[in-house]
Amino acid sequence: MNLTLHERSEKLLKQRIKQLNPRDPFNFVFMGDSRGDGPNDNCFTMSGEFELVLKKAVELNPLFIIHGGDTVYTGKKEYLEHFVKVVEKIASNIPMFVCVGNHDELYLDESNLENFRATIGKVHWVIDIPVFNFRCIALNNVISPKNKIYGFTDRELNYLEQQLEDAPRNTVVAMHAQPNIGRWSNLEGFPVTTPQSQEFFDLIQEHRVKKVLVSHVHAYDEQFIRKNRNGSFMFGRGTDFVLSGGAGAPLDFEQPLILNNYNFTEFFVSRYNILGPLLWKDFGRPRRNCL
Numbered sequence: 001m002n003l004t005l006h007e008r009s010e011k012l013l014k015q016r017i018k019q020l021n022p023r024d025p026f027n028f029v030f031m032g033d034s035r036g037d038g039p040n041d042n043c044f045t046m047s048g049e050f051e052l053v054l055k056k057a058v059e060l061n062p063l064f065i066i067h068g069g070d071t072v073y074t075g076k077k078e079y080l081e082h083f084v085k086v087v088e089k090i091a092s093n094i095p096m097f098v099c100v101g102n103h104d105e106l107y108l109d110e111s112n113l114e115n116f117r118a119t120i121g122k123v124h125w126v127i128d129i130p131v132f133n134f135r136c137i138a139l140n141n142v143i144s145p146k147n148k149i150y151g152f153t154d155r156e157l158n159y160l161e162q163q164l165e166d167a168p169r170n171t172v173v174a175m176h177a178q179p180n181i182g183r184w185s186n187l188e189g190f191p192v193t194t195p196q197s198q199e200f201f202d203l204i205q206e207h208r209v210k211k212v213l214v215s216h217v218h219a220y221d222e223q224f225i226r227k228n229r230n231g232s233f234m235f236g237r238g239t240d241f242v243l244s245g246g247a248g249a250p251l252d253f254e255q256p257l258i259l260n261n262y263n264f265t266e267f268f269v270s271r272y273n274i275l276g277p278l279l280w281k282d283f284g285r286p287r288r289n290c291l
Ligand SMILES: [Fe+2]
Pocket: 070, 101, 102, 103, 176, 215, 216, 217
């Protein structure tokens, strides 16, 4: 029987957790957007940069890697299968958990997750490590892959509320698209003014989520965002939103962010806190443009 990437990763994580010493912090990696450029460079799978990014991440021996989505250009089964194969080869001992991105689905009006589920696996996963008071909750905030509609359905919010109910001190939320706000206002994320988005911010603030990890934009940036009671937003304080979408996809240069280059991030989790992001960049030149 062929395991999905998620099933394989859960098994690996179980084994690796046993080796942890609760007195020593553990590290994990967050990266996103490894896809090629599709018809533009005839690469429907991953860019050659991804191999270098992933190799560097594996060198850090993280407890696990979170991929924020857009693994491949379009969610055909054969492309997703190829992604899984490459990951299992390069990161053979490291679990990888993937949030679904718009490019991981077929280019259709409606959400279509069959191929993702058959290859990468679970869409709504949770990583729970009680000795470190750690929980990571993955969300799907892609509503229409073709129409580029991002946000939260009521069902998604109910799910999030459930998962946050007894949220431990070190709770993290990971999802694909970023909020349209601050420096990210014009970057095709999700609108922050809808009732659902407002509820999303209320939930993460109420439950003191420590980090929100997003991808989708092919660059690196970080914004602290706080929603006020009247629905307006404030920057520089509040929840730490970390954007890392530099795992090889064609870089986004239009908007100057902290780093418009290939990147991934590393975090350190103790029982009391989460330190990071530590930003990793400069991975050399790929031998092949396409994987
Ligand atoms: Fe995306």
